[in-house]
Amino acid sequence: MITIAGAGLAGLACAYALARRGGAVRVFERADTLGAASASRYAGGMLAPWCERESAEDTVVSLGSRAFDWWARITPVHRRGTLVVAPRRDRTEVARFARRTSAYREVSGAEIGALEPALTGRFDRGLFFPEEAHLDPRQALADLATSVTQHGGEIHLATPAPPRVDLDCTGIAAALPDLRAVRGEMAILHCPEVEISRTLRLLHPRTPIYLVPRGGGTYTLGATMIESDHAGPPTLRALMELLGAAYALSPAFAEAEVVETGAGLRPAFANNLPRLDWRDGTLFLNGLYRHGFLLAPAMAEAAADQLMEMRDENPREFRTA
Incomplete structure (x- = not known):
């Protein structure tokens, strides 16, 4: 069982990526309503890597260009530019x-x-x-949660995460000093x-x-x-x-x-780019900045790569809470 703290955009995207690969996933969320405590609730839902390049690194374009088809499997994507x-x-x-x-x-x-x-x-x-597009953030989050459960994942609302989890996706609440x-x-x-x-x-x-x-x-x-x-x-x-x-x-x-x-x-983070960090046996995905819906797919797949590899190599280390 792979345990995840946070059922916002990052946590649900990772849960979906893991569940699609056959991983057993359990997500814990303090809020009693999906998305209530997530920054994505107030997002624009723009899939606009080339516009974002105006004030961001090339990484945003290379990672963000993967988002269109990823989201289209889950929720309506409006490709109107x-x-x-x-x-x-x-x-x-x-x-x-x-x-x-x-x-x-x-x-x-x-x-x-x-x-x-x-x-x-x-x-x-x-x-x-x-080539750019947009989606409805609140519908996308709900559709993403539905996709997680359809692939066998568990989402526990109004349930604080245990002291240690395999993946922390708690956004600004995470204990990361440089956030x-x-x-x-x-x-x-x-x-x-x-x-x-x-x-x-x-x-x-x-x-x-x-x-x-x-x-x-x-x-x-x-x-x-x-x-x-x-x-x-x-x-x-x-x-x-x-x-x-x-x-x-x-x-x-x-x-x-x-x-x-x-x-x-x-x-x-300081460079306005997301990253994956291992700290005391927990993987942290954070720093999506204003590129949440654009970069979450690529970062979730990268997190799933690391977690599935770790699970296969060290199955006893994974949380079962």
């Missing part, structure tokens, strides 16, 4: 973004309107990343008057934001990165910036209903 735009006063941000990434084509104002009619006349230049928190803030908007079919990124020198469609006129609006360990709800300033950015995308968002707001703390 990513459209990057900026207000006219910030058009130099588009050029800067383009210099740092690849796999895009430049689009004119007319092409932006053809891709997303709701943006007609709003922007005169942008970048389109046709830091990066705050992500979001709002869920309902605005049937606006029809947008793909992920949008609005560039701004200070507060870049993203908008991800969820269907039925519902959208997740979020800020990509805020260096903070404050665990409370979004501040008034943050919400004003988020909602103001939505208005900048389309004035029709002025009539949107704010369905939900929230903030999560994403775990990150």
Whole structure:
């Protein structure tokens, strides 16, 4: 039996990778509701390795490009691409973004309107990343848990993990001294008057934001990165910036209903890349940063490689709690 602490994105992804290989898996989660304590609850669910390359290492592209097919086995993946735009006063941000990434084509104002009619006349230049995709984080987490149990894995909610487990996926709660928190803030908007079919990124020198469609006129609006360990709800300033950015995308968002707001703390190391660490006989998977849904598949498979090898070589060392 391979024991895992944490039924968030990382823990469930690892449980799935292990169970698919025939491993006996038991996952422990303190929260009594799936995803309630997970940073992924507030994620955008963007599978956007080339956009992320703008502020990340090449590793994000090489590992993240594996995510599309992995997730498509589990949950709906919407392969509509990513459209990057900026207000006219910030058009130099588009050029800067383009210099740092690849796999895009430049689009004119007319092409932006053809891709997303709701943006007609709003922007005169942008970048389109046709290979990128998005998913619904909460549905994906639920579908991932279902896949784990369908492959024979056990998920124990409202159950603290035993003192020692084989794999620790507890995110910012993990006892890792070099881990830091990066705050992500979001709002869920309902605005049937606006029809947008793909992920949008609005560039701004200070507060870049993203908008991800969820269907039925519902959208997740979020800020990509805020260096903070404050665990409370979004501040008034943050919400004003988020909602103001939505208005900048389309004035029709002025009539949107704010369905939900929230903030999560994403775990990150100094280089903003995830890693696997062995400590006192436990493997730690942590540091997914803002790339959770993008990098979880590759990291989960790597963790499964190590754990299955260790299980086969040292079967008595694995926890049976």
